[in-house]
Each structure stands twice: as structure tokens, then as C-alpha cells.
Amino acid sequence: xxxxxxxxxxxxxxxxxxxxxxxxxxxxxxxxxxxxxxxxxxxxxxxxxxxxxxxxxxxxxxxxxxxxxxxxxxxxxxxxxxxxxxxxxxxxxxxxxxxxxxxxxxxxxxxxxxxxxxxxxxxxxxxxxxxxxxxxxxxxxxxxxxxxxxxxxxxxxxxxxxxxxxxxxxxxxxxxxxxxxxxxxxxxxxxxxxxxxxxxxxxxxxxxxxxxxxxxxxx
Numbered sequence: 001x002x003x004x005x006x007x008x009x010x011x012x013x014x015x016x017x018x019x020x021x022x023x024x025x026x027x028x029x030x031x032x033x034x035x036x037x038x039x040x041x042x043x044x045x046x047x048x049x050x051x052x053x054x055x056x057x058x059x060x061x062x063x064x065x066x067x068x069x070x071x072x073x074x075x076x077x078x079x080x081x082x083x084x085x086x087x088x089x090x091x092x093x094x095x096x097x098x099x100x101x102x103x104x105x106x107x108x109x110x111x112x113x114x115x116x117x118x119x120x121x122x123x124x125x126x127x128x129x130x131x132x133x134x135x136x137x138x139x140x141x142x143x144x145x146x147x148x149x150x151x152x153x154x155x156x157x158x159x160x161x162x163x164x165x166x167x168x169x170x171x172x173x174x175x176x177x178x179x180x181x182x183x184x185x186x187x188x189x190x191x192x193x194x195x196x197x198x199x200x201x202x203x204x205x206x207x208x209x210x211x212x213x214x215x216x217x218x219x
Contacts, residue, residue: 119147122187123219124155124211128203135166136203142184142211143192143219150187155195156180158208163201171195179208 123145128138140157144150156179159165165173165180173182182195209216 120145121217121219122146122150122153122211124209124216125219126205126209128205130203131198134202135198135200136163137196137198138206139194139196140182140209141192141194142187144187144189145219147189149189153184153187153193154210154212155182155184156208156210156213157206159199159201160204160207161201163199163204166198166200168195168197179210 123143125141125143126138127141128136130136140155142153142155156176158178158180168180168182171182171184173180175181180197184193184195187193211217
């Protein structure tokens with residue numbers, strides 16, 4: 001009887017051990033817990049879960065493998081510098097064979113108009129020539145340089161020596177003593193008027209020239 005009881009106890013212990021290891025028959029087996037690390041700070045790895053296969057068996061799940069982030073050899077990494085179009089301090093490239101554009105030239109300054117001469121007096125000039133046979137010709141030219149228009153003018157002169165006046169044109173004349181007087185009309189600024197006469201004598205220049213009752217200003 002003692003032997004029989006011991007056998008029963010042994011059989012029961014065997015069943016309990018098998019139940020602990022393999023679990024129930026109608027469900028998946030329960031894995032045993034891994035033995036914890038005995039060293040301080042050691043973390044025991046987790047047990048892999050199991051999945052049921054179509055054949056009814058169980059298989060442990062494969063751990064997820066992390067995707068590799070390593071770039072293939074020979075290709076540039078994303079952190080490598082890319083051209084941005086900005087100059088890096090070097091001279092910009094030039095197109096070979098194309099001449100440089102000509103530099104703009106400054107236009108010459110505009111030429112200034114010559115300044116007008118300041119107003120001056122009314123001048124008189126004389127020229128004479130010998131026409132032969134004791135006759136000569138003389139011309140008086142009156143020029144207005146005052147800057148204004150003369151309303152009228154008066155020219156007087158005397159023949160030298162024993163000269164005698166024969167003719168004068170294009171204005172009428174008259175005598176005032178020994179002087180021959182010619183009265184002219186309006187004379188604009190810068191304009192001139194010439195009086196010519198012919199006289200008998202040696203051809204000496206006239207004397208006592210006056211313009212508007214004042215001595216002539218030769219010019």
C-alpha cells in the first residue's frame with residue numbers, strides 16, 4: 001500500500017510539472033519566465049510572444065527589424081552642401097570669346113554761345129581813292145554799336161586844301177559854313193550806313209569830322 005501511495009504521489013507530481021511547462025491541452029502553451037539577472041542594474045530580456053500557426057502549432061513572433069538608414073555608398077548624404085547660386089567669394093565665370101561691353105563715355109558739355117559785345121559808341125570809318133585828273137573819291141561809314149536803334153544821325157566833315165565837292169550820294173547834303181552836312185534816318189543796332197562823295201583836289205582826307213555834333217569816334 002505504501003508503494004502504491006508513493007506511486008500515486010509521483011504520478012500526480014509529474015502531471016503538475018507537465019501542466020506547468022506545457023499548459024493546458026486546449027490552449028497555447030505558456031512560456032516560462034526568463035530568469036532575472038542576478039547582477040545589479042541588469043534588465044532581463046522580455047520573452048518573445050507566440051502565435052498560432054495554421055497547422056495548430058505555435059511559433060514565436062519574429063522581432064521587428066529596424067529599417068536601415070544607411071545611404072548607399074557613393075551617393076551624397078542629405079547633409080552634404082548643395083549649390084545655392086550665391087557667390088563664394090570667387091570671380092564670376094566669364095563667357096569665353098565674348099568681348100567686354102564698351103564703357104559709356106560722357107557726352108561733351110554743350111557749347112556756350114559767345115557773349116555779345118558790350119554796348120559801345122556809334123563809330124565812323126573813312127576810305128578814299130584817287131580817281132585821276134585831280135579828282136578823288138571818299139566814303140564815310142557810320143556803324144551803330146550802342147545796343148539800341150538810333151532814330152536819326154547827323155554827319156559833318158570839311159574838305160582839305162582847295163578841294164571842292166562835286167557830288168555826294170545817296171543822301172542829300174548841305175553846307176554849314178565850310179562843313180558839309182549829311183542827315184541820316186533810323187539806324188538799328190549793329191547796322192551800318194555808307195555815304196560816298198567825289199571831289200576835285202589832291203585827294204587828301206577830309207578834316208573836322210563830327211557825328212551828332214560831336215567829334216567822330218573812328219572804328
